[in-house]
Amino acid sequence: SFPPHQALAMFCAISGQTPEDPVVSKQGHVFERRLIEKALQDTGRCPLTDEPMTVEDLISLKTDTTVRPRPTTATSVPGLLAIFQNEWDALMLETFTLKQQLEAARQELSHTLYQHDAACRVIARLLKERDAARAALGDVQANMAAAVKGAPVSAPEAAPAETEDSMEVDKPRGLSNEVVKKMQATSQGLSKLRKKRQPSHDLATSEAIGAYECLESHTPHAASPAGITCVAVHPTQPKLLTGGNDHNLIVFDRSSGTVASKIVGHSKKVNQVLFHPTEDLIFSCSADKTGRVWGTRDDKNKYTPLHTVERHTGDVTGISLHATGDYFVLVSQDKTWSLTDIESGTTLCHIMDPAVSDGFSCGTFHPDGLILGTGTFDSLVRIWDLKSQGNVASFEGHTGTINSITFSENGYYLATAAENFVKLWDLRKLTNFRSITLDEGSAIKSVVFDYSGVYLAIAGPDVRVYHTKTWDVVKTFTDHTAAATGVAFGPNASFIASTSSDRALKVYGLNTGS
Secondary structure, eight states: OOOHHHHTTOOOTTTOSOOSSEEEOTTSOEEEHHHHHHHHHHHSBOTTTOOBOOGGGOEEOOOOOSOOOOOGGGSSHHHHHHHHHHHHHHHHHHHHHHHHHHHHHHHHHHHHHHHHHHHHHHHHHHHHHHHHHHHHHHHHHHHHHHHHHHHHHSOSOOOHHHHHHHHHHOSTTOSOHHHHHHHHHHHHHHHHHHHHOOOOTTSOOHHHHHTOEEEEEEOOSOSSSOOEEEEEEOSSSSEEEEEETTSOEEEEETTTTEEEEEEOOOSSOEEEEEEOSSSSEEEEEETTSOEEEEEESSSTTOEEEEEEEOOOSSOEEEEEEOTTSSEEEEEETTSEEEEEETTTOOEEEEEEOTTOOSOEEEEEEOTTSSEEEEEETTSOEEEEETTTTEEEEEEOOOOSOEEEEEEOTTSSEEEEEETTEEEEEETTTTEEEEEEEOOTTOOOOEEEEOTTSSEEEEESSSEEEEETTTOOEEEEEOOOSSOEEEEEEOGGGSOEEEEETTSOEEEEEOOTTO
8 A cells, every 4th residue: 555645645537636535547547446436437537548448447546534624725715716716717718629620510511411412412312313213114114015017007908098097007105196185175174074973863872782693584585696795875865785606796686675687707716895875886906816897787786897807917905995985905915005096997006015025815994985994815004105005014913814894984993804803903002902802713704894883793603793892792693504794784783784604684673573
């Protein structure tokens, strides 16, 4: 231990005062215990050498505990004033140092914020350049796609006038400004009406549909090859239209319960049929690679072909009427789709996208008419912008061929069917928000919304009607003896028509007679 006179000469290295409980570090520095322990608790290092140090490294010193008198300078008023002055000077120096540190921190913060702002500007400029590059790349791809699809469009032999028209419309943009403006005007008008439109008061209720039963059953098509493939309901007249494996179309008059017209012309099975809502026209597509427009002249019940579209090299699997009522689209197994003017029969554009690896199995227009939905044999659902004829979205999730595709009249929902699954898609979010699964091994051939969008019908091993709010099954019809192939709603869901491989055309509704 240190002699008493040496112990009294020791001072704390932190406070500069004689320590009451002195300790010494391994480096030989003396500290007041409470001060050094607080410093070690904050930093874990020696305040003088900045070397790592713990409380265990401190060694207590034995000192004389006799109370020492005050220093001479603290025993008089002038001495106390000198001590207070020194303390004040030290406090001012410390305050000045803190102000300097605060100013330096402010400058560093200002510099950092400036760098952040500059980085944000650079990022914004890069994003703008990226978007411009993407747009340029899209134009290049569109031009390449147009160049690729331009060759097969001009290949079929045709009259000189038709060839000239084909060359005119097969420009990169695809459609003339006049046609695009007409489509846009129709879309805007329908969109405004849709926002204001409410379900009709005459719309059948869930309870009413739940009470539907089979009112009519007909076999209008030939027995061989057997089977009806599709059905359509006229929106204002009591007529049904069917297509069959016997290559024929049948117009059935419900008011008389008889076949009003048998339409012959296709050489293979009919894949899909449509009524024109305001004109006496019928549309059909077939596995014979053609799409046809049928009309009447003198005899209102005798339909003859007005136009035949023969541009496709594979089965024409789907047909859809545009909202303007002036154009129709064909989709084909040859990986192309085409848009045709009804009045002239001229094909306005014939689209082949290299990204489509397999043919189209079905297709339909959106109710507003500016986009086209297609299903493919490779399980993809593709959405096309009609103005640019570009594939703007694709939906994955199905397995197997997409057998049917339909848009809801509310403009927001899309239903697609493949194998034993139906998937519902929200076009606003481009997401699958619901799936309907039937028994494994069954095949769904057709899905369709009613005009109000309140009900969805599915034709598969049976015919089912779902409510689109709760997605509960409203009614299941099991009257067919074979799988159903087509289904359609009457006006206000007042009846439902279905077709099947059993050759039967059935109509379901309320049995008012009972």
